[in-house]
Amino acid sequence: xxxxxxxxxxxxxxxxxxxxxxxxxxxxxxxxxxxxxxxxxxxxxxxxxxxxxxxxxxxxxxxxxxxxxxxxxxxxxxxxxxxxxxxxxxxxxxxxxxxxxxxxxxxxxxxxxxxxxxxxxxxxxxxxxxxxxxxxxxxxxxxxxxxxxxxxxxxxxxxxxxxxxxxxxxxxxxxxxxxxxxxxxxxxxxxxxxxxxxxxxxxxxxxxxxxxxxxxxxxxxxxxxxxxxxxxxxxxxxxxxxxxxxxxxxxxxxxxxxxxxxxxxxxxxxxxxxxxxxxxxxxxxxxxxxxxxxxxxxxxxxxxxxxxx
Numbered sequence: 001x002x003x004x005x006x007x008x009x010x011x012x013x014x015x016x017x018x019x020x021x022x023x024x025x026x027x028x029x030x031x032x033x034x035x036x037x038x039x040x041x042x043x044x045x046x047x048x049x050x051x052x053x054x055x056x057x058x059x060x061x062x063x064x065x066x067x068x069x070x071x072x073x074x075x076x077x078x079x080x081x082x083x084x085x086x087x088x089x090x091x092x093x094x095x096x097x098x099x100x101x102x103x104x105x106x107x108x109x110x111x112x113x114x115x116x117x118x119x120x121x122x123x124x125x126x127x128x129x130x131x132x133x134x135x136x137x138x139x140x141x142x143x144x145x146x147x148x149x150x151x152x153x154x155x156x157x158x159x160x161x162x163x164x165x166x167x168x169x170x171x172x173x174x175x176x177x178x179x180x181x182x183x184x185x186x187x188x189x190x191x192x193x194x195x196x197x198x199x200x201x202x203x204x205x206x207x208x209x210x211x212x213x214x215x216x217x218x219x220x221x222x223x224x225x226x227x228x229x230x231x232x233x234x235x236x237x238x239x240x241x242x243x244x245x246x247x248x249x250x251x252x253x254x255x256x257x258x259x260x261x262x263x264x265x266x267x268x269x270x271x272x273x274x275x276x277x278x279x280x281x282x283x284x285x286x287x288x289x290x291x292x293x294x295x296x297x298x299x300x301x302x303x304x305x306x307x308x309x
Contacts (some may be wrong), residue, residue: 003075005039006068008032009047013065016055088282090119095287096135097126098145099200100228100247102165102271105295106145113290120283128200136274143287147247148270149203149309157277159288161295164268166306167208168260170235170244175259182264185212189219192242194234197225204269207309208245211267232258268306 011021012032022032040047047061057065085091093113097106114122125141130151132144137153152158169183177183193212198205205225212220223242226234231244236257247269273291275284 001039001042003071005035005042006064007072007075008035009039009061009065009068010072012036012048012055013057013061018050018055086282088120088284088286089117091281091283092121092123093143093283093287094123094125094141096132096141096144097124098132098147098271099126099128101145101147102163105161105163105271105291109287109291109294112294113287116290117283117286129204130199130201133274136276139276142279143273143275143284146272146274147201147204148272149207150201150272151203152274155277156274158272158274159291160270160272161291163271163295164306164308165247165271166262166266166268167245167247169263170232170246170258170260172235172238173257173259175243177261178259180261182262184264185215188212188243189216190221192221192223194224194226194231194242194244195222196231196245196247197227200227204309208267211307211309266306268308270308 008021008025011024012018015021015024018029018032022029025032036047043060043064045060046058047064048055048057050056081090083089095110097110110122110124113120125135127135127144129146132141132146133150133153133156135141136144136156146158148158148160169188171178171183177187195208195212196205209220209222212222226244228246231246235244245263245267273288
């Protein structure tokens with residue numbers, strides 16, 4: 001039995017008329033008759049009777065219709081699912097957020113993608129740039145938000161958005177610079193500083209160090225490297241006797257006993273979405289389109305006097 005023959009049986013049972021059934025299937029009536037005859041020959045039994053007005057299924061025809069309907073439904077469902085995968089409307093997307101990254105852009109991108117493509121199962125995680133890039137290379141995720149500069153592995157491409165986020169200086173509320181709305185970089189000459197740890201993104205930390213050296217020269221005094229949360233807590237508790245430079249989005253600029261102040265000029269980090277170069281899927285294409293749309297309308301505070309790393 002061929003599915004085309006079973007589909008013909010199902011359509012005739014629905015319309016009870018050969019002409020109408022042939023029209024629905026997009027074939028001629030003689031072609032439809034040949035399909036039914038081939039089905040009956042293969043089974044060695046008559047499946048229907050017909051007169052000028054109506055078609056009736058035999059008892060065996062009604063029995064076969066139960067199975068034929070299920071098989072046709074399975075074929076239709078398979079075609080729909082494959083079409084959805086090809087068009088990027090179905091399947092799975094594993095995407096990693098960037099820790100301490102651009103929270104509004106990341107969350108809005110994923111939320112919009114979920115709304116526009118509800119048939120795609122979206123799995124999210126969160127990690128640093130280096131961890132996200134390793135996960136991409138190992139194929140455990142499909143796309144990842146990262147910061148630039150970064151060491152991009154071979155086989156990984158990136159969509160560099162036009163958005164940047166700036167770094168902030170964390171200082172105790174009692175610090176003599178705390179009353180200023182921003183801190184000039186030259187005011188940090190010789191001051192003990194904590195920079196982000198290189199385990200999160202060594203390329204970024206190296207670029208940040210070079211940026212400070214351009215402004216402070218030999219007066220750059222780095223005494224520690226700490227992750228964002230640990231640096232903020234250490235400054236707040238008095239356990240870090242220096243000022244901390246951290247990645248931080250505006251939604252996180254709240255903590256007890258510490259203040260966050262922008263630097264002038266502001267060191268800024270570019271935001272990007274990384275993915276495997278070989279990935280030509282419609283799901284990825286749709287994700288990139290969504291990101292481009294969202295970044296054009298998602299508010300971002302203007303960064304004055306910013307200098308990319």
